[in-house]
Amino acid sequence: MSFLKIERLTKRYDHITAVDGISLEIERGEFISLLGPSGCGKTTTLQMIAGFTDVTSGRIVLDGRDLAEVPPAKRGLGLVFQSYALFPHMTVAANVGFGLEMRKVNRADRDRRVAAALQLVGLSSMADRYPRRMSGGQQQRVALARALVIEPNLLLLDEPLSNLDAKLRDEMQGELRDIQERTGLTTILVTHDQSEAMALSDRIVVLNKGAIEQVGPPEAAYKTPSSHFVASFLGRTNTLEGNREGPSVSVKDQRWTVGEDGNSGPILVAVRPERISFGETGLKGIVRKRVFQGSQWFFEVESEAGPIVVLAPNDSRRLPGTGDTVCLAWQAEDMRVLPRDRAV
Amino acid sequence: MNRNGPLALAFHALVVLFVTAPILVVCVVAFTSRGYLSLPTDGLSLRWFYAIGDRPEFLASFRTSLWLAALSSTIAVVLAVPAALAIGRLKFAGRGLLLSLFQSPLMIPHLVLGIALLRFFTEAGLGISGWTLVAGHLVVVFPFALRLILTTSVGLDQQIENAAVSLGASRWTKFRRITLPLILPGVVSGWILSFIQSFDEVTMSVFISTPHTTTLPVRLFLYIQDNIDPLVASVSAILIVLTVIVMVVLDRLFGMERLLVGPGRS
Amino acid sequence: MSAATTDTAIAAPKSAPRERFSATPYLLNLPALLVIGTLLLVPLIMTLILSLHSFGMYTGVTDDISFKNYAEIIQDSYFHEIFLRTFRISLLTTLLCALIGAPEAYILHRMRAPWRSIFLLVMLGPLLISVVARTLGWAMLLGSTGVINQTLTGLGILSAPVQFMYTETGVIIALAHVLMPFMVISVWAALQRLDPQVENAAISLGASPFTVVRRVILPQIMPGILSGSIIVFALAASAFATPAIIGGRRLKVAATLAYDEFLSTLNWPLGAAIAVLLLVGNIIIIVGCNRLVERRYAQVFQ
Numbered sequence: 001m002s003f004l005k006i007e008r009l010t011k012r013y014d015h016i017t018a019v020d021g022i023s024l025e026i027e028r029g030e031f032i033s034l035l036g037p038s039g040c041g042k043t044t045t046l047q048m049i050a051g052f053t054d055v056t057s058g059r060i061v062l063d064g065r066d067l068a069e070v071p072p073a074k075r076g077l078g079l080v081f082q083s084y085a086l087f088p089h090m091t092v093a094a095n096v097g098f099g100l101e102m103r104k105v106n107r108a109d110r111d112r113r114v115a116a117a118l119q120l121v122g123l124s125s126m127a128d129r130y131p132r133r134m135s136g137g138q139q140q141r142v143a144l145a146r147a148l149v150i151e152p153n154l155l156l157l158d159e160p161l162s163n164l165d166a167k168l169r170d171e172m173q174g175e176l177r178d179i180q181e182r183t184g185l186t187t188i189l190v191t192h193d194q195s196e197a198m199a200l201s202d203r204i205v206v207l208n209k210g211a212i213e214q215v216g217p218p219e220a221a222y223k224t225p226s227s228h229f230v231a232s233f234l235g236r237t238n239t240l241e242g243n244r245e246g247p248s249v250s251v252k253d254q255r256w257t258v259g260e261d262g263n264s265g266p267i268l269v270a271v272r273p274e275r276i277s278f279g280e281t282g283l284k285g286i287v288r289k290r291v292f293q294g295s296q297w298f299f300e301v302e303s304e305a306g307p308i309v310v311l312a313p314n315d316s317r318r319l320p321g322t323g324d325t326v327c328l329a330w331q332a333e334d335m336r337v338l339p340r341d342r343a344v
Numbered sequence: 345m346n347r348n349g350p351l352a353l354a355f356h357a358l359v360v361l362f363v364t365a366p367i368l369v370v371c372v373v374a375f376t377s378r379g380y381l382s383l384p385t386d387g388l389s390l391r392w393f394y395a396i397g398d399r400p401e402f403l404a405s406f407r408t409s410l411w412l413a414a415l416s417s418t419i420a421v422v423l424a425v426p427a428a429l430a431i432g433r434l435k436f437a438g439r440g441l442l443l444s445l446f447q448s449p450l451m452i453p454h455l456v457l458g459i460a461l462l463r464f465f466t467e468a469g470l471g472i473s474g475w476t477l478v479a480g481h482l483v484v485v486f487p488f489a490l491r492l493i494l495t496t497s498v499g500l501d502q503q504i505e506n507a508a509v510s511l512g513a514s515r516w517t518k519f520r521r522i523t524l525p526l527i528l529p530g531v532v533s534g535w536i537l538s539f540i541q542s543f544d545e546v547t548m549s550v551f552i553s554t555p556h557t558t559t560l561p562v563r564l565f566l567y568i569q570d571n572i573d574p575l576v577a578s579v580s581a582i583l584i585v586l587t588v589i590v591m592v593v594l595d596r597l598f599g600m601e602r603l604l605v606g607p608g609r610s
Numbered sequence: 611m612s613a614a615t616t617d618t619a620i621a622a623p624k625s626a627p628r629e630r631f632s633a634t635p636y637l638l639n640l641p642a643l644l645v646i647g648t649l650l651l652v653p654l655i656m657t658l659i660l661s662l663h664s665f666g667m668y669t670g671v672t673d674d675i676s677f678k679n680y681a682e683i684i685q686d687s688y689f690h691e692i693f694l695r696t697f698r699i700s701l702l703t704t705l706l707c708a709l710i711g712a713p714e715a716y717i718l719h720r721m722r723a724p725w726r727s728i729f730l731l732v733m734l735g736p737l738l739i740s741v742v743a744r745t746l747g748w749a750m751l752l753g754s755t756g757v758i759n760q761t762l763t764g765l766g767i768l769s770a771p772v773q774f775m776y777t778e779t780g781v782i783i784a785l786a787h788v789l790m791p792f793m794v795i796s797v798w799a800a801l802q803r804l805d806p807q808v809e810n811a812a813i814s815l816g817a818s819p820f821t822v823v824r825r826v827i828l829p830q831i832m833p834g835i836l837s838g839s840i841i842v843f844a845l846a847a848s849a850f851a852t853p854a855i856i857g858g859r860r861l862k863v864a865a866t867l868a869y870d871e872f873l874s875t876l877n878w879p880l881g882a883a884i885a886v887l888l889l890v891g892n893i894i895i896i897v898g899c900n901r902l903v904e905r906r907y908a909q910v911f912q
């Protein structure tokens with residue numbers, strides 16, 4: 001039996017369905033990301049688990065207990081809010097110690113555990129500061145320490161890194177993963193940033209309009225997206241119109257043999273930009289734009305099958321220039337064949 | 345910001361003179377040595393300040409006014425805090441209606457309130473006492489307390505309270521440890537504005553005062569009705585100086601603009 | 611004097627934590643509702659009923675119901691004169707406040723850092739000083755042996771003192787002083803909403819300072835001037851202490867009339883009828899004019 005079980009969870013507001021029948025099982029110790037564009041119902045899902053939003057229908061079972069019967073204050077979850085929601089009138093130590101105080105932990109134990117939690121997030125020297133006078137990254141870590149110190153059974157993180165700048169975000173991602181691995185805490189991370197979800201999680205849950213599009217490990221979701229939405233949301237993808245005849249797939253005059261057999265007819269082909277290479281033969285096109293991006297080059301090619309984006313590693317290989325005529329090639333296993341009607 | 349031209353500054357000087365002249369003249373006349381209203385042209389005298397000592401009713405009224413203001417604004421704040429938390433943060437049927445009702449004393453002439461309360465208390469057989477004054481002042485100051493507490497409670501981040509609950513805080517603990525400290529600036533400024541409104545109220549109080557519970561403004565008003573002599577000038581001068589001190593302190597603490605105009609954009 | 615400062619309309623919260631029916635908001639409002647409701651609505655209704663009773667010199671207040679008091683007020687020219695005077699005083703006071711307060715607010719708005727807040731305090735501070743004390747100042751300035759008359763006769767400008775006390779002019783001057791802060795607050799709030807760049811844009815297009823004020827600033831702060839005028843007019847029409855001190859017993863306005871009926875003549879029903887008329891007039895002016903202003907300037911308020 002899984003640790004957290006969500007069954008057909010639904011939340012309807014007056015006119016819209018924010019969460020539409022989500023079912024999900026999460027194992028103890030797992031790191032799960034809820035990934036989707038803004039407004040797809042991530043926060044609502046998290047708030048229902050935490051108990052701050054009423055459930056319209058469906059069930060949430062945590063460790064064998066139906067959460068409907070547990071008031072929010074008694075659920076024992078660790079929450080990190082997008083806005084951090086630190087208590088502005090309390091010092092860092094008082095913020096972190098608040099949950100222990102509520103649990104009537106005695107003074108000495110409390111001080112010890114607060115110190116340990118602050119140590120964990122690297123803020124030992126800031127115990128007496130007030131949150132307002134700290135940077136975004138520091139506030140984020142206080143919020144994390146406050147959630148961790150109560151030794152929650154489940155950690156819920158709502159876009160905890162979205163207010164940070166890129167460099168700090170990378171740093172905090174590493175720390176988050178470290179801490180989660182060290183504590184073995186079951187964690188649900190809400191994010192709209194696909195690279196963050198990929199970098200951190202054991203499994204990704206892709207949400208769209210309140211419903212689950214795909215659940216799976218990051219590599220699988222990236223390599224074998226189950227829909228056009230997932231493919232385009234999980235990083236840049238070229239989607240091309242093509243045709244299928246049994247095991248053979250064609251785009252313009254190019255033809256690939258994919259393993260499995262399928263219905264014949266018009267299809268969509270999804271190829272990641274970094275999977276495409278410039279070759280002697282392949283789909284013909286003209287380079288319209290070439291941008292240096294540090295470790296790689298970015299190309300926009302106007303091809304027979306429409307515009308295609310290509311990412312080429314910045315190694316010693318000679319690369320085409322703007323206006324050159326090129327041939328684009330990729331392997332059969334690098335492309336995903338999607339039905340045309342699934343296009344969003 | 346651009347500078348004002350000489351014409352504008354001249355206009356400004358006249359307006360400042362207009363605004364300050366009657367206040368200054370009270371303070372100056374209070375120092376006269378003569379027995380009638382006049383400028384102290386032949387030296388300053390404290391004669392009329394000592395004269396207040398012979399009139400214990402002024403001191404008694406001052407005490408009444410302080411007690412009355414403290415009591416009515418405290419009750420107003422106690423009633424306004426839960427109301428403001430509900431109106432400012434929850435959606436419910438009748439919310440607009442309640443807010444209109446609570447703000448309506450601002451639209452009602454104090455004279456009408458005085459008459460209505462006098463009728464109410466005599467008719468209800470309660471008679472007129474110190475408590476009727478407290479009740480009347482409560483009605484008058486409640487909108488001010490509510491408004492200032494509302495502005496802080498509207499801006500309160502719901503997630504901060506949710507964070508406390510998720511850490512195990514009960515409703516009461518959440519209120520005492522998180523909500524109340526966060527709306528405290530509004531509560532304090534609301535109390536102070538209520539206090540000042542109550543302390544200065546005269547029109548309604550004239551109707552529901554008794555000889556034993558006459559507030560200072562009412563006492564002054566009734567005294568002036570008979571005759572204007574330097575004694576009322578010295579009492580008023582003390583009142584003005586006290587108010588100015590409070591004003592400067594308030595301006596330092598909260599900013600007069602925030603208190604009287606409402607929270608601006610900056 | 612109440613400080614009916616710009617009442618803040620509180621927008622409905624965007625997201626309520628719970629949308630299922632909950633008794634919590636009602637329980638939270640209950641204490642205030644009980645207290646304010648009882649102390650406000652019941653007395654007002656009782657006053658309305660009182661105004662329908664009649665009064666006899668020997669019988670006192672009787673329990674019959676009629677519109678006799680209202681009929682008396684409508685028919686008697688004595689009351690007409692007083693209500694007309696109240697209206698005239700309020701209108702001129704409002705005009706004076708607008709003519710002084712609006713330009714002053716604009717001048718304050720253009721001032722530099724320390725002066726701006728210092729003079730804002732000077733302009734708004736009197737609001738906190740007892741209205742009796744402020745009116746007393748005017749009585750001392752305006753009296754026949756008052757400072758203004760003494761100065762003017764002393765300088766030889768006047769041969770005999772001018773009577774300001776017990777005149778409408780005196781009441782208007784003192785009321786304008788008492789109510790001026792409300793106009794400044796209202797116009798100041800409107801000025802705060804202005805985009806400072808708009809003024810610069812007009813200047814860059816070649817507008818003279820006067821044109822900027824007339825064509826750019828004034829239209830935008832007009833709603834502020836109008837809502838300030840509504841507040842000042844309503845407060846002037848129901849003002850009591852200032853007309854009572856400056857106007858004395860001789861120059862009656864509606865409020866002092868009601869006071870006399872209530873506490874001197876002891877004709878409570880007639881006093882109540884005057885109070886009811888005052889209240890209704892006040893509400894019509896405030897609500898009605900606010901509607902008009904809002905409709906006219908809907909796009910400025912948005």
Ligand SMILES: Nc1ncnc2c1ncn2[C@@H]1O[C@H](COP(=O)(O)OP(=O)(O)O)[C@@H](O)[C@H]1O
Nearest residue numbers: 013018037038039040041042043044045625626
């Ligand atoms: N209290 C509410 N009332 C009405 N609609 C809401 C409320 N809260 C959220 N929504 C709507 O529900 C949808 C999902 O919101 P949310 O869960 O916050 O999205 P996300 O966190 O994925 O950006 C949005 O369309 C949002 O507008």
Ligand SMILES: [Mg+2]
Nearest residue numbers: 039042043044
């Ligand atoms: Mg969200």
